Amino acid sequence: MDAATLTKPAVLILLGPPGAGKGTQARLLEQKFGLVQLSTGDLLRAAVKAGTEAGLQAKAVMEAGDLVSDEIVIAILRDRLGEPDVARGVILDGFPRTTVQAEALDALLASTGQKINAAISLEVDDAAMVSRISGRYTCGDCGEGYHDTFKSPDVYGICDKCGSGNMVRRADDKAETVASRLEAYHAQTAPLIAYYGERGVLKTVDAMLAIDDVASAIQQTTAEAIA
Numbered sequence: 001m002d003a004a005t006l007t008k009p010a011v012l013i014l015l016g017p018p019g020a021g022k023g024t025q026a027r028l029l030e031q032k033f034g035l036v037q038l039s040t041g042d043l044l045r046a047a048v049k050a051g052t053e054a055g056l057q058a059k060a061v062m063e064a065g066d067l068v069s070d071e072i073v074i075a076i077l078r079d080r081l082g083e084p085d086v087a088r089g090v091i092l093d094g095f096p097r098t099t100v101q102a103e104a105l106d107a108l109l110a111s112t113g114q115k116i117n118a119a120i121s122l123e124v125d126d127a128a129m130v131s132r133i134s135g136r137y138t139c140g141d142c143g144e145g146y147h148d149t150f151k152s153p154d155v156y157g158i159c160d161k162c163g164s165g166n167m168v169r170r171a172d173d174k175a176e177t178v179a180s181r182l183e184a185y186h187a188q189t190a191p192l193i194a195y196y197g198e199r200g201v202l203k204t205v206d207a208m209l210a211i212d213d214v215a216s217a218i219q220q221t222t223a224e225a226i227a
């Protein structure tokens, strides 16, 4: 499916606990379908770095592994959705994470006549999530994700995609915050699986498989959902 043949911008949601592989799969979907990855985690980290008002409020919350307020996250997402490059369609990575956010998204899409093509739930167990988070690192220049055990660059310390040697680890990817993030996921985000199930757009994928196998499943689901 060529993105250029889309008549309406597609809206895909990747649901899943921290470390499930949402960011990894969103980047692969971007390349394959020409959609735009929209990660509220990335947008919040950019706001923290830029020292904006929202960033100042979000910093400590993120470091503690809690969820940033719906108000801040919805405002950030609404602004980003208003930018011209998202016109071809978006992959929402890490949003929505609460029922309030899901309802705000529904209202936002209704106001522009859009709908959710699919909410793809990446299913992983808690142990896998912990090992994925603890080995995660990212290219600080292009954002490509890596893992100590599961996804190493061809040359140690050098990004395959852009050649940078600037690899970074997230401040919140440490053992102390993993428990709070998991708790937040189960209490506040997991109910969205039923939310989207009731609306007939839920698809589930076994995300315990290797990256390439998860990618095949997600890409097939996506092709069907945007056809």
Ligand code: ADP
Pocket: 017, 018, 019, 022, 023, 039, 040, 041, 042, 044, 061, 062, 063, 065, 066, 067, 068, 069, 070, 073, 093, 094, 095, 096, 097, 098, 101, 172, 181
């Ligand atoms: P991960 O991919 O590991 O789940 P993210 O990059 O998506 O991490 O998010 C990092 C942190 O940013 C979260 O732990 C939370 O504090 C905050 N955050 C990101 N997206 C949201 C959201 N939709 N609602 C509330 N907080 C969010």
Ligand code: ADP
Pocket: 016, 017, 018, 019, 020, 021, 022, 023, 024, 025, 132, 133, 135, 136, 137, 145, 146, 147, 148, 150, 151, 207, 208, 209, 210, 211, 212, 214
């Ligand atoms: P999320 O965005 O859901 O928090 P990421 O895409 O950042 O998750 O993946 C978390 C870590 O696990 C990264 O280091 C990534 O390279 C690795 N990873 C992603 N998918 C898989 C997989 N299917 N098997 C093993 N490791 C994976």
Ligand code: ZN
Pocket: 139, 140, 141, 142, 143, 144, 159, 160, 161, 162, 163, 164
């Ligand atoms: Zn890079």
